[in-house]
Amino acid sequence: MASEEPSFEELYRRLEEVVARLEAGGLGLEESLALYEEGMRLARRCQEMLDAAELRITRLRDELGLYTREGAALPEEGWGD
Amino acid sequence: MLEVWSVSQLAQTVQEAIRAEPRLNDLWVEGEISNIRPGHGGHLYFTIKDHQAQVRCVMFGGRWRAGALENGHHVLAHGRVDYFMARGDLQFYVDFIEAAGVGIFRAEFERVRKKLEEEGLFDVARKRPLPPFPQRIGVATSPVGAVFHDICNVIRRRWPLAEVVLAPTPVQGAEAVAGIVAAIRRLNEEGVDVIIVARGGGSWEELWPFNEEVVARAIFASHVPVIAGVGHEPDVTIADLVADKRAPTPSAAAELAVPDATQMTRMIHAHMQTLDTALGRLLEGRRRELHRALARLEAHAPTVAQWGQQLTRLWHRLAELSQLHAQRLRQRLNGLQAQLGALNPRAVLGRGYAIVRKRGEEVVTSVAHVAPGDPLDIFVADGHFPAEVSQQYGF
Numbered sequence: 001m002a003s004e005e006p007s008f009e010e011l012y013r014r015l016e017e018v019v020a021r022l023e024a025g026g027l028g029l030e031e032s033l034a035l036y037e038e039g040m041r042l043a044r045r046c047q048e049m050l051d052a053a054e055l056r057i058t059r060l061r062d063e064l065g066l067y068t069r070e071g072a073a074l075p076e077e078g079w080g081d
Numbered sequence: 082m083l084e085v086w087s088v089s090q091l092a093q094t095v096q097e098a099i100r101a102e103p104r105l106n107d108l109w110v111e112g113e114i115s116n117i118r119p120g121h122g123g124h125l126y127f128t129i130k131d132h133q134a135q136v137r138c139v140m141f142g143g144r145w146r147a148g149a150l151e152n153g154h155h156v157l158a159h160g161r162v163d164y165f166m167a168r169g170d171l172q173f174y175v176d177f178i179e180a181a182g183v184g185i186f187r188a189e190f191e192r193v194r195k196k197l198e199e200e201g202l203f204d205v206a207r208k209r210p211l212p213p214f215p216q217r218i219g220v221a222t223s224p225v226g227a228v229f230h231d232i233c234n235v236i237r238r239r240w241p242l243a244e245v246v247l248a249p250t251p252v253q254g255a256e257a258v259a260g261i262v263a264a265i266r267r268l269n270e271e272g273v274d275v276i277i278v279a280r281g282g283g284s285w286e287e288l289w290p291f292n293e294e295v296v297a298r299a300i301f302a303s304h305v306p307v308i309a310g311v312g313h314e315p316d317v318t319i320a321d322l323v324a325d326k327r328a329p330t331p332s333a334a335a336e337l338a339v340p341d342a343t344q345m346t347r348m349i350h351a352h353m354q355t356l357d358t359a360l361g362r363l364l365e366g367r368r369r370e371l372h373r374a375l376a377r378l379e380a381h382a383p384t385v386a387q388w389g390q391q392l393t394r395l396w397h398r399l400a401e402l403s404q405l406h407a408q409r410l411r412q413r414l415n416g417l418q419a420q421l422g423a424l425n426p427r428a429v430l431g432r433g434y435a436i437v438r439k440r441g442e443e444v445v446t447s448v449a450h451v452a453p454g455d456p457l458d459i460f461v462a463d464g465h466f467p468a469e470v471s472q473q474y475g476f
Contacts, residue, residue, distance in 0.1 A: 007214070007216060008214055008242055009213070009214035009216075012214070012345075012349075015349070015352055016352070018356075019352045019355050019356060019359075022355075022356060022359040022360065022363075023355060023359050025359070025362075025363065027363075029363070029367060032359075032360060032363050033360070036356055036359075036360045039352070039353075039356040040353065040356060043349050043350075043352055043353045043356070046345075046349050047346065047349050049242060050242065050342050050345060050346060050349075053240075053241035053242040053342075054241055055233065055236060055237040055241045055243065055244075055245065056243075056244040056245070057233060057244070057245045057247065058244060058245070058246045058247065059224065059246075059247045059249065060246060060247060060248045060249070060267055060268075060271065062224075062249045062250075064250070064251075064256055064259065064260050064263065066249075066251055066256060066260070067224055067225075067249050
């Protein structure tokens with residue numbers, strides 16, 4: 001997993017924080033502008049992550065060996081009850 | 082070889098044999114209650130019988146409710162068998178009793194539910210909040226069948242940022258209990274953020290593994306929150322009760338596990354709008370402030386000019402004053418010099434005074450200092466001359 005990049009949650013939390021600080025006001029013009037830029041950057045990054053996401057599926061080893069016994073190649077999905 | 086046993090030996094051997102038999106340590110017995118009598122310490126003594134046999138029973142204080150049991154009741158009793166050596170009795174130590182009509186599954190469900198409830202496994206206070214943005218979602222369920230497929234579909238639609246980690250396990254039959262327990266433990270080791278324990282709908286018997294005490298304890302022991310999605314509403318299993326969150330179906334469990342990307346997109350856009358609004362408001366505020374300041378400056382411009390003039394006037398006045406002051410100082414200095422000049426003794430002699438000195442002695446300031454015939458020296462402004470006292474007169 002690419003853990004170098006901050007997670008969606010970290011980015012989104014920071015976005016919420018930035019929005020709250022800018023909304024609260026009482027900041028200088030320079031600081032407000034910097035917060036605005038950061039907030040917009042975070043929002044765009046969050047949106048990109050959502051747009052680009054593709055579900056990953058990992059299957060752990062079968063603890064009891066029921067599904068791997070005798071090369072039992074059971075379908076990943078199907079069967080349907 | 083012949084051997085004589087003591088009674089104690091016999092009793093001890095019987096007790097050991099009974100205790101060594103696991104089936105006698107955890108069993109349900111169905112029969113009719115008779116011979117109820119309350120004993121010391123709140124214990125209840127009775128007999129359970131059928132048409133061929135009977136067994137003495139004891140239920141310890143606190144485990145039964147007064148009036149709930151009556152002779153002739155047909156019951157299911159759960160407990161363990163032991164041999165009471167002092168009395169030579171085989172006793173059934175009952176810890177849970179239920180009317181026989183409910184059936185063994187319901188009775189066992191009630192027994193486990195009551196036991197775990199007393200231990201606090203269902204306490205609302207210990208239910209953990211689900212992580213709002215889980216990155217890895219553990220799923221303990223069967224790898225075959227629709228359940229896992231459905232769960233993946235829901236998560237793919239709602240929160241494709243996630244990774245689904247499947248710990249495959251049978252969810253019915255003889256190996257289900259061990260499999261589910263192992264799957265939950267394995268997912269904990271794997272470090273997932275949340276675990277879904279799921280199984281599709283089925284008969285009460287098929288759902289049975291989710292009512293087993295060990296499964297409940299595995300869910301309770303999980304370090305990450307567990308969502309139970311077992312069967313279909315309105316089935317409630319022990320697993321549902323102990324889980325941090327209960328969903329009516331496996332798909333509903335998946336919905337609970339993840340946020341909704343569509344909803345999140347809306348939130349992100351709302352945040353962007355808030356940022357725009359906040360900055361816009363700030364800039365507008367600054368603009369208005371500046372306008373006000375400029376307007377004030379303009380309104381006060383005449384006064385500023387007046388202040389300037391006033392300042393110039395003051396400046397000149399100050400200069401004048403210091404000049405005047407210097408002149409006065411100079412005049413005063415001249416005066417002082419004149420006074421000083423007046424004190425000079427030669428200046429005094431210049432005005433016609435003279436200094437009289439007895440020759441070789443001090444200045445004469447009194448007639449008493451001299452006698453007729455005394456020689457004197459008279460000092461005037463430009464020199465001196467000798468003289469002699471002839472007479473003395475006082476003023």
